[in-house]
Amino acid sequence: MVFRMAREKKDSVSKKNTAAQKAAAPEKEVLPVEEPVPAAKPAEPVVEQVKPAPKKRAAAGTKKAAAGKKTTAAKKATPAKTKPAPAAEVPAPAAEVPAPTAEVPAPAAEVPAPAVEVPAPAAEKPAPVAEVPAPVAEPVPAAEAAPETADQPRRSVAFIGSECHPFVKTGGLGDVMYALPRELARLNCDVRVILPRYACIPQEYQNKMVYRGEFYMDLGGTGRNYYVGIMEYVWDGVVYDFIDNEEFFSWGNPYTNLVDDIPKYCFFSKAALAALNYMNWIPDIVHCHDWQAALVPVYLRTLFRDTPVGRARSVITIHNLRFQGVYNIPTIRYWSGLPDDVFNMGALKQDWVEANMLKGGLAYADRITTVSGTYAWEIQTSEYGERLEEHLRYHSGKLRGIVNGIDYGMWNPETDPALAVNYGLGNVLEHKMANKLALQRELGLEEDEGKFVIGLISRLTNQKGLDLVNAIIAQVMDGNTQVVVLGTGDRQYEDAFRSYERAFKGSFSACIQYDEARAHRIYAGADALLVPSRFEPCGLTQLNAMHYGTLPIVRETGGLKDTVEPYNEFTGTGNGFTFDRYESGLLLDAINRAKTLYFGNRYHWDEIVQRDMAKDVSWERSARQYKDLYLELTQW
Ligand code: ADP
Numbered sequence: 001m002v003f004r005m006a007r008e009k010k011d012s013v014s015k016k017n018t019a020a021q022k023a024a025a026p027e028k029e030v031l032p033v034e035e036p037v038p039a040a041k042p043a044e045p046v047v048e049q050v051k052p053a054p055k056k057r058a059a060a061g062t063k064k065a066a067a068g069k070k071t072t073a074a075k076k077a078t079p080a081k082t083k084p085a086p087a088a089e090v091p092a093p094a095a096e097v098p099a100p101t102a103e104v105p106a107p108a109a110e111v112p113a114p115a116v117e118v119p120a121p122a123a124e125k126p127a128p129v130a131e132v133p134a135p136v137a138e139p140v141p142a143a144e145a146a147p148e149t150a151d152q153p154r155r156s157v158a159f160i161g162s163e164c165h166p167f168v169k170t171g172g173l174g175d176v177m178y179a180l181p182r183e184l185a186r187l188n189c190d191v192r193v194i195l196p197r198y199a200c201i202p203q204e205y206q207n208k209m210v211y212r213g214e215f216y217m218d219l220g221g222t223g224r225n226y227y228v229g230i231m232e233y234v235w236d237g238v239v240y241d242f243i244d245n246e247e248f249f250s251w252g253n254p255y256t257n258l259v260d261d262i263p264k265y266c267f268f269s270k271a272a273l274a275a276l277n278y279m280n281w282i283p284d285i286v287h288c289h290d291w292q293a294a295l296v297p298v299y300l301r302t303l304f305r306d307t308p309v310g311r312a313r314s315v316i317t318i319h320n321l322r323f324q325g326v327y328n329i330p331t332i333r334y335w336s337g338l339p340d341d342v343f344n345m346g347a348l349k350q351d352w353v354e355a356n357m358l359k360g361g362l363a364y365a366d367r368i369t370t371v372s373g374t375y376a377w378e379i380q381t382s383e384y385g386e387r388l389e390e391h392l393r394y395h396s397g398k399l400r401g402i403v404n405g406i407d408y409g410m411w412n413p414e415t416d417p418a419l420a421v422n423y424g425l426g427n428v429l430e431h432k433m434a435n436k437l438a439l440q441r442e443l444g445l446e447e448d449e450g451k452f453v454i455g456l457i458s459r460l461t462n463q464k465g466l467d468l469v470n471a472i473i474a475q476v477m478d479g480n481t482q483v484v485v486l487g488t489g490d491r492q493y494e495d496a497f498r499s500y501e502r503a504f505k506g507s508f509s510a511c512i513q514y515d516e517a518r519a520h521r522i523y524a525g526a527d528a529l530l531v532p533s534r535f536e537p538c539g540l541t542q543l544n545a546m547h548y549g550t551l552p553i554v555r556e557t558g559g560l561k562d563t564v565e566p567y568n569e570f571t572g573t574g575n576g577f578t579f580d581r582y583e584s585g586l587l588l589d590a591i592n593r594a595k596t597l598y599f600g601n602r603y604h605w606d607e608i609v610q611r612d613m614a615k616d617v618s619w620e621r622s623a624r625q626y627k628d629l630y631l632e633l634t635q636w
Contacts, residue, residue, distance in 0.1 A: 161289035197242035220337030291325035294361025325357030371538035372559030376401030405619035439525030455526035460489030465532030
């Protein structure tokens, strides 16, 4: 199931039930996974960690009870956003002033270990695997599924992130979380993907999950112990472990608003590491993604430092720097339970009042990657840095760009079941036309193979350069051109595209929806695909388009710049049409250059079609770079 929605909203009003309202688990079932036990206090007895019978969605409260509550956990359990920070937060000490030296993050080994961080000796020990109720399917080590690469050094990697195709996806992150682990499995990596078990995951996958175990975990200042269930699904050499907690993940959509998402992803990040300890599966690398998992490297070097998983090295990947998980310091401190010393200007602290989860993750991770070389450079500038440019410049030594690929199993015009006619490199010129006609028919456009069809498949947000499209649409619609938009997002863009559909009937189609199959048909049926983004960390739509023989028209930013070489009419080289500055006139010029070639020299156009289809945009090369990075971090 797929959701298209803002990944991060500042909206502090939530109508749904959330975690902290629920009752704590009974004391005797408590397994304090990391929370410290004061030195004087005797170690907790090792409590029963597992239940004999699998629970489907055991949680500390029933769904019905949850539904009755309307106020959110964060609102109820944390200081109000406007409430003055506790004394410790008062920005008095000189050391708190954002000065260059304060930018120095505490390196892993140097993090002071406050006494309260000492883990409880007995209860902290992960349960031996033998004690876990026998899962129906024992995980298959990924490496065993790929014997042909057994000569590659083997590494184990835990992917931790908030979405993954086909369980839940809102954008490129979901694609990466799906494709990269599979490719790494082929490179002799033992990969486990840890995800929230959202209620919105389609039933067909819920049914395939197998109960792996459960325990209770404390969380921050809540004083409560939360149920953590582990549901497992082994698929194609990759083990998927879903963290189950009905209180946090019962809501339909993965992302709602920050007041709920902050507690949700504090819980998730901590539970993911606790689950690795519990399963006694200690990876060489913990690879986390975006702000939702950004506390993982921070936990790893603080609360989990002296636990088995604490020996893992960490990598954090920025898929989109715009989303950072910023909220007031008391709230993040309350939910995360992280020690005070991480709330400094070099790590989580953003300014006097706010903490930034991504910023903390960047400081504590052993390596930072982002999804293209150009974006890795851009985010160190004030134009693209989203207020973290200085922090990123400071950490530039451990930052690198690795461009995304696309999954050839999912994106293959030769076998794609969504297409009217399948085609490959050998017959694209004949069969692409049939897909164009089928697309025109499907969308109620004039059926004419002579028209130049431009596709646009995108979240409809201001990142995607849609104001440029709005500014030139009248000039683009010249009688020989058709435009097909597929996307959802900001109301202003949705309305604008609907109005163009009315104004240019038969030539403009506005599909305001999220529809995977239709996206595939647009990639196959369009002649060109527009990606005029204001910024684009990598971008996948231009890669999909090229692989389907559809020429990209893109702005030269981020991954668009790294993956689309501009067509050069003198040398005949290139993959598409590009423009540099963020100006509508330049976009129009790029579209007109594409049209000039399409209508004026179809022979050369077709050459580019074939060149783009032959271009290697697979994950293989990128996955090798990730593997190299893992090896670099684990030289023993
Ligand atoms: P972002 O992650 O910023 O949304 P990307 O280009 O990295 O953008 O990834 C977008 C992915 O989502 C692509 O696989 C694209 O085909 C898909 N997609 C975007 N909008 C839609 C939509 N409305 N319907 C179906 N797929 C979509």
